[in-house]
Amino acid sequence: MPDLSHGDDAAAVNSLRSAVMRLSRRLKHQRVDESLSPTEMSVLGTLARCGSATPGELARKEHVQPPSMTRIVALLEAKGLVRLDPHPEDRRQKVVTQTERAEAMLEQSRRKRNAWLAGLAADLDEDEWERLRAAAPVLEKLAHL
Amino acid sequence: MPDLSHGDDAAAVNSLRSAVMRLSRRLKHQRVDESLSPTEMSVLGTLARCGSATPGELARKEHVQPPSMTRIVALLEAKGLVRLDPHPEDRRQKVVTQTERAEAMLEQSRRKRNAWLAGLAADLDEDEWERLRAAAPVLEKLAHL
DNA sequence: CATGTTCTTTAGCTTAACTCATTACTCTCG
DNA sequence: CGAGAGTAATGAGTTAAGCTAAAGAACATG
Numbered sequence: 001m002p003d004l005s006h007g008d009d010a011a012a013v014n015s016l017r018s019a020v021m022r023l024s025r026r027l028k029h030q031r032v033d034e035s036l037s038p039t040e041m042s043v044l045g046t047l048a049r050c051g052s053a054t055p056g057e058l059a060r061k062e063h064v065q066p067p068s069m070t071r072i073v074a075l076l077e078a079k080g081l082v083r084l085d086p087h088p089e090d091r092r093q094k095v096v097t098q099t100e101r102a103e104a105m106l107e108q109s110r111r112k113r114n115a116w117l118a119g120l121a122a123d124l125d126e127d128e129w130e131r132l133r134a135a136a137p138v139l140e141k142l143a144h145l
Numbered sequence: 146m147p148d149l150s151h152g153d154d155a156a157a158v159n160s161l162r163s164a165v166m167r168l169s170r171r172l173k174h175q176r177v178d179e180s181l182s183p184t185e186m187s188v189l190g191t192l193a194r195c196g197s198a199t200p201g202e203l204a205r206k207e208h209v210q211p212p213s214m215t216r217i218v219a220l221l222e223a224k225g226l227v228r229l230d231p232h233p234e235d236r237r238q239k240v241v242t243q244t245e246r247a248e249a250m251l252e253q254s255r256r257k258r259n260a261w262l263a264g265l266a267a268d269l270d271e272d273e274w275e276r277l278r279a280a281a282p283v284l285e286k287l288a289h290l
Numbered sequence: 291c292a293t294g295t296t297c298t299t300t301a302g303c304t305t306a307a308c309t310c311a312t313t314a315c316t317c318t319c320g
Numbered sequence: 321c322g323a324g325a326g327t328a329a330t331g332a333g334t335t336a337a338g339c340t341a342a343a344g345a346a347c348a349t350g
Contacts, residue, residue, distance in 0.1 A: 010259055015281040017172055018187045022208050022288035024169035027162055042163045063170050068307055070330055092315045092328040114155055123290055128283045133157045135280030138273045139164035145268055201297060213338055215299055237297045237346045
């Protein structure tokens with residue numbers, strides 16, 4: 001249980017908010033792959049982990065409103081990275097599944113990401129990396145809390 | 146020096162990217178103060194730390210293009226949170242300083258943020274908070290690297 | 291001085307989200 | 321069984337927050 005009277009928590013929240021906003025701005029432009037927005041990348045990543053999901057589930061995971069996810073899924077489908085099938089039990093829903101092409105592109109983007117990583121490596125020491133690794137799951141938790 | 150051959154780094158980068166994008170979307174909506182965008186808040190925070198700065202400096206710190214900062218500063222000025230003075234040595238530049246009103250509003254928003262924090266406190270244990278505190282400065286570094 | 295460079299600003303555009311409303315389907319309860 | 325309530329995806333229009341290109345003013349340097 002965090003000590004709320006401790007000023008450091010408030011300061012950390014401040015600092016996190018600033019850093020997250022600035023970082024997200026950078027990430028928007030520093031795309032590992034042109035032609036694919038960060039949210040689209042994120043959706044592909046989610047699909048890679050979960051296998052397949054309905055648009056609604058994806059919207060909840062990405063913290064985006066359903067209409068936005070409809071649009072994103074449509075774009076991904078147009079790029080051949082995703083397939084839409086009817087839901088087996090509920091004909092209102094659809095099932096979004098990534099194609100083999102998406103796997104190939106994820107692999108390719110993983111390579112590019114490693115290059116970017118190498119660039120960062122020069123500026124962060126091992127202790128800093130360790131902190132990032134440790135915090136990553138907490139940030140994920142925070143993101144969909 | 147990070148071990149790039151170690152797959153965990155790539156995974157962590159993936160995870161960080163996703164989490165940062167989702168978090169930034171949440172932060173956009175979960176404003177501690179209506180009527181003030183996250184970037185505007187961030188600028189006020191920077192000014193609180195640095196005293197005062199030129200629009201150009203602010204743009205570099207926030208990783209925003211100069212025209213965007215012009216707009217942001219203009220909005221802050223319209224809300225009476227910031228004052229623009231001529232630069233003492235270079236008449237091309239201006240000096241942005243926060244007003245007493247900004248300090249009051251920062252204090253008020255600090256209170257609201259603590260309430261939000263209290264909400265989160267229930268869902269994070271002390272170890273997780275510790276990781277966030279530890280990672281915050283690294284994220285800041287990353288943000289303006 | 292003249293030319294080029296830097297800082298801010300203006301104007302117009304793009305993107306990626308949002309809200310509201312609609313359609314299609316499912317579920318529940320009388 | 322059928323009517324009304326609820327939920328899923330989507331269509332249309334809007335908004336927000338950044339961007340680029342270009343202009344104007346002030347500085348710096350040959």
